[in-house]
Amino acid sequence: MDVASHQDQFPLTGAFLAGRLRHRLSESDKAHLESLAGTPRPLKDGDRLVARGARIERAHILIDGFMLSVIEKGGDRFVVGVHVPGDFVDLHGFALQRLDHDLVAAGSVRVAEIEHRRLQRVMTGRPALAGALWAATLLEAAIHRRWIRNLEALDAPRRIAHLFAELHQRMAMTGRNVSRTLRTPFTQTDLADMCGVSPIHANRAVGRLRELGLAKIRRGDLYTSDWKALEAYAGFDPEYLYGGSLSSP
Amino acid sequence: MDVASHQDQFPLTGAFLAGRLRHRLSESDKAHLESLAGTPRPLKDGDRLVARGARIERAHILIDGFMLSVIEKGGDRFVVGVHVPGDFVDLHGFALQRLDHDLVAAGSVRVAEIEHRRLQRVMTGRPALAGALWAATLLEAAIHRRWIRNLEALDAPRRIAHLFAELHQRMAMTGRNVSRTLRTPFTQTDLADMCGVSPIHANRAVGRLRELGLAKIRRGDLYTSDWKALEAYAGFDPEYLYGGSLSSP
């Protein structure tokens, strides 16, 4: 069964861990997870799903669109993570009870929520699924580490190239977008906040990628004829995304 | 019971989650965790405990000293995390089977190991302890997010100040070092690799902290008469370390 029809079968949670250790989940666990999720809810651009520090009692899976993990400080905004469909955006809040950052919709978004108390029962009754939930939060940590390395190692054009290469790969793992265009709702200011540069410099970095013939970025949409070249330029190596060959604990 | 005598009772794992959600663990769970750990093993400066990509079958808790999470790439070294005593340095390897980074001793170190198959039994038999293990890996992710924000927001002197403020707080939570001196084995090159600057610039940043009267750093040891001032300079807010008030899921 291909990824798309699989996701027809599990419209809410079908992309969860897709391309990673989803294939290790039993049909029963996949069906159970799907049954835990509530009716999808839409969010508008800029809506804050979870606020930093607030006590939380449910988790959310992202079905459509993009979300950002944001830390604000004194009027400045710092993006510390990006989420794609299939991501359990605030699953770490289940174990930690509150978040150290905000979760904000980028563009139009659909999410489904799952009560913590239901996840609690998964912890005791379905150890394999519980392990998969744990692993999902750790995949996010691996992405954090890569971001740290990128901020330490790359200049602005390479950071932006790496960001899109990562998004492309993550969406491909869930069966989305393997074409020449990657559509996102991100403004250049968003890109700047993700890459730790000023909006003006993000603009020049985008211009540099165009100059180099690697990618055209227009209103968040990236067009390229050569993903491999873009990835090579950014030093992108998908190893840290733990695609495919992962088994559950 | 104070933290020090508590750690006499659990010499290997007594610092695990100390100052965070350790107080939520039952005596039985604490004793059980202690019983899982093997005989402590020493490491020398630079020893690599875990290599990126290698399949792993045991996890390690850091008892004494510091370790670094390192990503190497083309001769350059990027530090993506620092570990203090009490940290379960490669616990995420239990769920992920391999790491996306190396784990390297900084200075002399002692670690104790726990077999994954023993942790596997914790997953099914001790859900509260399993939840605590999960939370511990998420605390590390929260630290990653803060590092991302710091790299996006702070200049070099502030990054170094924040690094030491964080280490001071983390060590204080495990009952270590609440004095005016924080001893570490880090060279200025290490600090540079943690902060994403060149060694030469790290040196000038250290000099700037001295100039400002905030801290003297000599051979990795930081002396200050005013931790609060140093923290304020770096914009350090310990919220992200989830100290004290955390409960388990």
Added chain:
DNA sequence: CGCATCCTTGAGGGCCATCAAAATGCGTGG
């Protein structure tokens, strides 16, 4: 068609990188 948002371009300046070299500290062995 007016307005808001986003994108683009220019100028000047600061943080940080790199190359180069000297000074300091520390362990080892004479």
Added chain:
DNA sequence: CCACGCATTTTGATGGCCCTCAAGGATGCG
């Protein structure tokens, strides 16, 4: 004790990446 070698720290000079301030152009929406 002193000489030596090595790693680390310090200092100087030059250049590049990126910042801020400022203003103009494009795009899309009501």
